[in-house]
Amino acid sequence: MLRLEKLTKTYKTGDKALTAVDLEVPLGQLVALIGPSGAGKSTLIRCINRLVEPTSGSVYLGDVDLTRLGSGRLRKERRRMGMIFQEYALVERLTVMENVLSGRLGYVGFWRSLFRKFPQKDVDEAFRLLDRVGLLEMADKRADELSGGQRQRVGIARALIQDPALLLVDEPTASLDPKTSRQIMRLITELCAERQLAAIVNIHDVALAQMFVQRIVGLKKGVLVFDGKPSDLTAEVLTEIYGEEDWSETIQKIEDEDEIGVVK
Amino acid sequence: MKTKSVWSNDDCPGQQAREALEKAPFIASPALRWALFIGAVLYLIAAMYSIEVNWARVYRGLDRGWQFVAAFSNPDFASRAYEIRVGLTESVVMALASTIVGIGISIPIGLGAARNISILPVYLVCRSIVALSRALNEIVVAILLVAIFGFGPLAGFLTLSFATIGFLSKLLAEEIENMDKVQAEAIRATGASWLQRYVFGVHPQVVPRLIGLSVYRLDINFRESAVLGIVGAGGIGATLNTSFDRYEFDTAAAILLVIIVAVMALEYLSGIVRAKVQ
Numbered sequence: 001m002l003r004l005e006k007l008t009k010t011y012k013t014g015d016k017a018l019t020a021v022d023l024e025v026p027l028g029q030l031v032a033l034i035g036p037s038g039a040g041k042s043t044l045i046r047c048i049n050r051l052v053e054p055t056s057g058s059v060y061l062g063d064v065d066l067t068r069l070g071s072g073r074l075r076k077e078r079r080r081m082g083m084i085f086q087e088y089a090l091v092e093r094l095t096v097m098e099n100v101l102s103g104r105l106g107y108v109g110f111w112r113s114l115f116r117k118f119p120q121k122d123v124d125e126a127f128r129l130l131d132r133v134g135l136l137e138m139a140d141k142r143a144d145e146l147s148g149g150q151r152q153r154v155g156i157a158r159a160l161i162q163d164p165a166l167l168l169v170d171e172p173t174a175s176l177d178p179k180t181s182r183q184i185m186r187l188i189t190e191l192c193a194e195r196q197l198a199a200i201v202n203i204h205d206v207a208l209a210q211m212f213v214q215r216i217v218g219l220k221k222g223v224l225v226f227d228g229k230p231s232d233l234t235a236e237v238l239t240e241i242y243g244e245e246d247w248s249e250t251i252q253k254i255e256d257e258d259e260i261g262v263v264k
Numbered sequence: 265m266k267t268k269s270v271w272s273n274d275d276c277p278g279q280q281a282r283e284a285l286e287k288a289p290f291i292a293s294p295a296l297r298w299a300l301f302i303g304a305v306l307y308l309i310a311a312m313y314s315i316e317v318n319w320a321r322v323y324r325g326l327d328r329g330w331q332f333v334a335a336f337s338n339p340d341f342a343s344r345a346y347e348i349r350v351g352l353t354e355s356v357v358m359a360l361a362s363t364i365v366g367i368g369i370s371i372p373i374g375l376g377a378a379r380n381i382s383i384l385p386v387y388l389v390c391r392s393i394v395a396l397s398r399a400l401n402e403i404v405v406a407i408l409l410v411a412i413f414g415f416g417p418l419a420g421f422l423t424l425s426f427a428t429i430g431f432l433s434k435l436l437a438e439e440i441e442n443m444d445k446v447q448a449e450a451i452r453a454t455g456a457s458w459l460q461r462y463v464f465g466v467h468p469q470v471v472p473r474l475i476g477l478s479v480y481r482l483d484i485n486f487r488e489s490a491v492l493g494i495v496g497a498g499g500i501g502a503t504l505n506t507s508f509d510r511y512e513f514d515t516a517a518a519i520l521l522v523i524i525v526a527v528m529a530l531e532y533l534s535g536i537v538r539a540k541v542q
Contacts, residue, residue: 049453078455089450093468102464106455113460155450162454 001027001198002048002166007057009043009222017043018222020057027165028196030189032209035219036242041202044219045168048200049081050074061166079106082159084188086171088151090143096154097139100126103161122161129157133187149180156187160195167192167199173208181205185212206233335513336521344507344515351493351503352522358421358499359485365421366428366485367478373429374436375462381440381448390433397430402488406497417498424485424492431484435477436470443469472541479534486530490523 002025009018017040025031033041046052048059050066059066066077082103090099104122105113112118118126130136133153143151152172159167169188173181185201189212192199203209209216210230218226218241226237235247291297341348376382376390402423409419443466451465493501500519507515 051449051453075455075457078453081453083450083453085446085450087446089446091447091451091464091468092444093471094464098464102451102456103454105451105457105460105464110457110459110463113456114463158450158454168453 001025001029001062002200003058003060004044004048005058005060007044007047007059008055009040009047009052010055016222018047018054021219021222021224023217023224023227025166025198025200027198028192029215030192030199030201030213032213032216033200033202033219034204034206034209034216034241037204039219040222041219042170043222045083045170045200045202048166048168049078049083075106079162080165082162082164082167084152084155084159084167084169084172086174088148088155088175090146090151090154090158092142092144094143095139096130096135096141096143096146097126099143099154100130100157100161103158106162125161126157129160130154132191133157148176149184152176152180152184153187156184156191160191164197167197167201169199169201171202171204173203173205181208182211189213206238332513332516335517338514339518339521340512340514341518341522344503344512344518347503347506348500348515348519348522351500351519352526354417355486355489355493355499355501356526358417358424358489359482362421362424362428363478363482363485365425366432366481369425370429370432370436371474373433374440377433377437378440379437380443380445381462381466390437394430394434394437397426398434400426402427402492403495406492406495410496415496415498420489420492420497420499423497424488427488428481428485431481432477436474439470439473440466472538475541476534476538479530479537483527483530483534487523487527 002023004021004023007018007021007023008016010016021044023031033044035041043052047054048061048066054067057067061077061080064077066074069077091102094102098116101116101118101122104118108118108122127136127139130139133156135150135153135157138146138150138154143154146154155172167188172184172188176184185208188199188201191197201209201213210233213230216226216228216230216233217224218237220241225240226233228237238247239245289297291300373390373393376386377394379387382390405426406419406423409422413419413422447469448461448465451461456464489497489499490501490504493499493503494505496502500523504516504519504523507513507519
């Protein structure tokens, strides 16, 4: 579904953010990307939909090499990649409904979008999605009136209304409290399963990642250093990714949380 | 473990800690600091000696100035009521029309002049237009346009439209450059076109400021129209100029009062508008 080949990004300042990253994500798989701040997680996600231009290497979405597309074709391909952001990135002064419908901009012409004349089936779908994420009655509220968790749900609806094949999720829970974080992660995993979406989730909370995904990939200074199941994350692996630290607490906590999850 | 901090003074004497918190002077070298200060004072004294004042002329002028001030106690609205009304209407029309036309032209130029959403060639062209408009003072432009189009409000209208472009484009461009980047980025990630990115990702962020600036510019254009009349570009300024030429200070006072009231009304209006668009 998604295949990265020798993806490399060197910033103008000379900082190597990514070094020859190879990664393949099959349809319907949720991958968590972990690593310390500055490891290049955000850059990796943004190089896929080319919000950041990769320096070299290829990104295949299906059979299409995204790195070789002109701007028109790139816009068409971006419709297949929904993105969810750390600080929600909703347009604050637009309504919830407008924010959700903005996910259809790639499908709708300029004049229709200017006058908010979205096709009826898009509007119906927007209501369905808002209902799915539990915000139906918020449709006409302005985005800046919502709480963090609610905003992220709108962000999720905006990504899903694109009808994507792939979700790019950048630190979805970094600005949320622990309970909301879990709810949001649960929602993302459920929706990915329902729609058979591939997804890459940047996440710095290792315990949270272990709770929700089948596969974890570790990035350190722009290099892939780990790729495996959540249960393979041992203290040695965490030390390899993050550096020397006492990991027993983190690993212990995960097991506790899993039990709580089972009791529920 | 005990942590050392600038704020804690348990392991260093209190006196020392307080000194460390003192504000550093803007210019580090004391010699340079004092040299600049003394230099500025000397310059000021020298500059004052270079101004020539003809005190006899001032004495005679005081009388005329006083007449003018005294005229305010009995402004004459009646004898030139028709001219005042025509002049005022002309100014209002001029200010409104030039503001609207100016906004219409400023938005595309402002977009082009915002470095973060524009490409370099377009950016340079738009910035040049802004710089040109700002470099030429309204009076200078008005004199040129009066020479081309003749006396009357057309020259004034064109002058103010031109001046509005420099003002509004620049401030709009700066507002766009300071916007929240991720909101626009999120719209870009959906596959939106450039114009859609503006309409959904950028415009909602800058619209309160754009409206506030537009009302403010309307205010400025009205006040400017009073000055432009003096160089023949129509409006209430022309009426004011005529009354000065005829030494009709009571009528001039009336016109100034009308301008003051109109500006205050605009100020009040802009307050209401800005409160509404938050």
